[in-house]
Amino acid sequence: MLIINVCSLNYASLGQSVEAVFTQTTTQINTCIANASKVHFVGHSLGGLVIRAYLQNNPRVFNGNTLGKVVLIGTPNKGSELANHLNGSWLMHIAGGVSQSLITGSKSLGNTINELDINLGVIAGTKASTLTQHYFKGKNDGLVSVESTKLRAC
Known part of the structure; x- marks a missing residue:
């Protein structure tokens, strides 16, 4: 009998520091994967950066064939042009460190995390928002450009 344990991380990002989010999510991931024979990761947006940081900082996941598939969806691996526009604003000040x-x-947080030598899939959206379209030069999902989701091998 195959037993699959699916864990969803629960963390706040507004008003939080990057370190606080990584500490909280590392604890949750460690609890989830305890005794797992295979671990797959799927992360959306900031969740993809959480996964990359976790894998960088916890190489024990790589022991043997423990690491399965890793998929990042709409992850700002190289940052977000929209964040650039909001940088320095009162809104960004309230939003906090993350x-x-x-x-x-x-x-950029994504640029401070090493690109790991693992099989990793990246999915990027192209349905732009009329509210934010003018902050981007190329295809985007309204928050992150397709170019910014790419990692070296993409």
């Missing part, structure tokens, strides 16, 4: 880390460039 939101502020989603700018593009070398200080």
Whole structure:
């Protein structure tokens, strides 16, 4: 009999520091995968960065064939042009450290996490929002550009 345990992480990102989110999610992931023979990850948006950081900081997941599939959906791997636009605003100040880390460039959270040598799938949306379209140069989902979701191998 195959037993599958699906865990959904529960964390707040508004008003939180990156370190607080990573600490909280690491505890949840460790609890979820205890005694697992195979671990698959699926993350949406910030969740994809949480996964990348977890895998970077917890290499024990790689022991043997423990690591299964990893899929990132709409993850701002290189930041978000929309975050650039909001950077320095009162809204971004209230949103906190996590939101502020989603700018593009070398200080972007996604750019501070190593690109791991693993099989990883990236899915990006192309249904732009009329409210945010003018902040992007190329295809985007209204929050993240397709280019920004890409990692080196994409």
